[in-house]
Amino acid sequence: MKSDNIRKYRPFPPVKLTDRTWPDQQITSAPIWCSVDLRDGNQALPQPMTVEEKLEFFDLLCRIGFKQIEIGFPSAADTEFNFCRRLIEENRIPEDVTIQILVQTREHLIRRSFEAIKGAKRAIVHIYNSTSPLQRRVTFSDASREQIRDIAVAGAELVKQLTPTIPETEVVLQYSPESFSDTELDFAVECCNAVIDVWEPTPEKKMIINLPDTVQWATPNIHADQIEWMCRNLHRREALDVSLHTHNDRGTGTAATELGLMAGADRVEGTLFGNGERTGNLDIINVALNMNSHGVPTGLDFSNLADIRAVYERVTRMTVSERAPYAGELVFTAFSGSHQDAIKKGLDRRKKEVADQPDLAWGVPYLTIDPEDIGRSYEAIIRINSQSGKGGVAYILDREHGFDLPKTMHPQVGKTIYDLADSQSKELDANEIRDAFFDCFVNLQSPLELLDYELDHLGAGEVKCHATIAINGETQKISGSGNGPINSFVHALEVAGLKNFTLTDYRSHAIRGGSDSDSAAYIQLRSNDSNLTLWGCGVDPSIEMAGLKALVCAYNLLANA
Structure with missing residues (x-):
């Protein structure tokens, strides 16, 4: 409004009520x-x-x-x-x-x-x-x-x-x-x-x-x-x-x-x-x-x-605004990375605490009430665009697709996904996030591909692996020994002169909501040359093969970094 137009308006007169009591009251009944x-x-x-x-x-x-x-x-x-x-x-x-x-x-x-x-x-x-x-x-x-x-x-x-x-x-x-x-x-x-x-x-x-x-x-x-x-x-x-x-x-x-x-x-x-x-x-x-x-x-x-x-x-024939309190499509939705991270932490913590305290008072950052109490699901609480962060992507992969990513993997995956959203200038739905995760972090096979793998159990916990691999398109057979499938495969790569990394972390779990036989494994490798640390993920019906695929995937991510 232009300043000249403001002259036509007058302030509303206050009520002379110097002993008002309402500021000290609370609403305690409907x-x-x-x-x-x-x-x-x-x-x-x-x-x-x-x-x-x-x-x-x-x-x-x-x-x-x-x-x-x-x-x-x-x-x-x-x-x-x-x-x-x-x-x-x-x-x-x-x-x-x-x-x-x-x-x-x-x-x-x-x-x-x-x-x-x-x-x-x-x-x-x-x-x-x-x-x-x-x-x-x-x-x-x-x-x-x-x-x-x-x-x-x-x-x-x-x-x-x-x-x-x-x-x-x-x-x-x-x-x-x-x-x-x-x-x-x-x-x-x-x-x-x-x-x-x-x-x-x-x-x-x-x-x-x-x-x-x-x-x-x-x-x-x-x-x-x-x-x-x-x-x-x-x-x-x-x-x-x-x-x-x-x-x-x-x-x-x-x-x-x-x-x-x-x-x-x-x-x-x-x-x-x-x-x-x-x-x-x-x-x-x-x-x-x-x-x-x-x-x-x-x-x-x-x-x-x-x-x-x-x-x-x-x-x-009216519509409810997307931002209308409680009822709007987006009122429980966080796109901001910091909000997503706090919500995810709050929901995870509440899930653990409420098991021992069924009457625990509601308390999740940025959510004034539990969306489930008004028939809203948690599915739309976190949505991903270029403003999103690592926690939000991890939340979607966990809630929607059953992948419980290690916490130190969140930044690596989160940045890749929201960079994709930024490049496409749009919000990514749950399936697009899953597809991008698989494209960038799951079962990658170049330059290293595991073609065949066999184990010999030597006793006293020692195993020997015989693997057929392709490295930059050239096939070769390698062998190594260790105290398990992953350890023996790492040794085989070392014997073949292909190990230039340190294995720093390993996790695995069954994939919730997927096939009964689906397993996911996550392996973190650190480059001996650059100290760059990256995670790879392997998915396979066999938890053993999922681990090996995760190792190969992390190897390839380091090689391509």
């Missing part, structure tokens, strides 16, 4: 959750959901565990009305779920809404009217405070009058001073208290006061001050559920909600993945999983987040 996906989320879609899609979404919300679900604006359109009627007439609403409908404080719309909810076991009738100075001036043509307050009171009185006409339905009143976030606090509380005085809630039969952050004008701390101030000044506070409904215009919907809960709110309205008008509503998944990550149960089940996301994307 609020009442209310999904507004089928209303607020649906009306924000370029192509609103059909009735059948809304039914599927409603069922999904019930499975997740929502006990309050705003199903729409039944007085606004026949589709909305018919959806409400289908839920009721087809007995689709679980016994422990309360539907919620939204309606402006206008008489004919409220009467139509009561027709829509007739027969429901329990329904929240959510009435609202805009209260901010900007709305009073622009939308309501300079209406006075008294006129705006009277609209709210008339709506509450009509709901109270109509409630006895549907005795089979328990009606709960919810009132929202829409655009609360930029309404003067004294006027917001005046409107709310006027409605409370009409409805006369009790601790046994509460009503809901919803304080919507309809447009985010201020920082989250100011929102928290507003909520705490309201909670102190509302009539019959013990008979109210104070509700939050944050939008995300400033990108701080989650923070505003969490601070609002610390400030005394009891209830949260929001949507899955933050769908909603403009920059969206609060993402309930984000807040709920934030609580889970601190050990707070929420009553909402996001243990299969991928399936929830699939339904959401299909019926709303």
